[in-house]
Amino acid sequence: MLVLSGVCRCQFCCIVRHWMKGKVTLFVPGCDHAGIATQNAVEKKLAREENKTRHDLKRDEFVRRVWHWKNQKGDRIYHQLRKVGGSYDWDKTTFTMDKAWYPTISHLTHDSYISVY
Secondary structure: OHHHHHHHHHHHHHHHHHHHOOOOOOOOOOOHHHHHHHHHHHHHHHHHHHOOOHHHOOHHHHHHHHHHHHHHHOOHHHHHHHHOOOOOOHHHOOOOOOOOOHHHHHHHHHHHHHHHO
16 A cells, blocks of 8 residues: 555646646546556466466466456555545546457557567
8 A cells, every 4th residue: 555655646746736737637547557466466366276377278268367356356456546535537447458448558558669669
């Protein structure tokens, strides 16, 4: 929670600063940065409960398990953000793997990767 609170404060300060300068602002909550941690959690659960790795599953099955974990545990971050009083547009929350967003995110990630390298 300590790290989450620090991140929230920094984001909040940036948003408020721009808002106070008269800019239109939108504060959308997000927890996708935890994607690697989510994969790690699912992999540890697989090892602990089934003595398997992600490589033992087909991709679709592993993705299904990631979604299951996200639906079970992933909302914790949003609940924490609400508890600390996050002033977000809660109706606009999304997840990178959502089918509606995936083509856009995939395209942006590809373009970012190409521009960096």
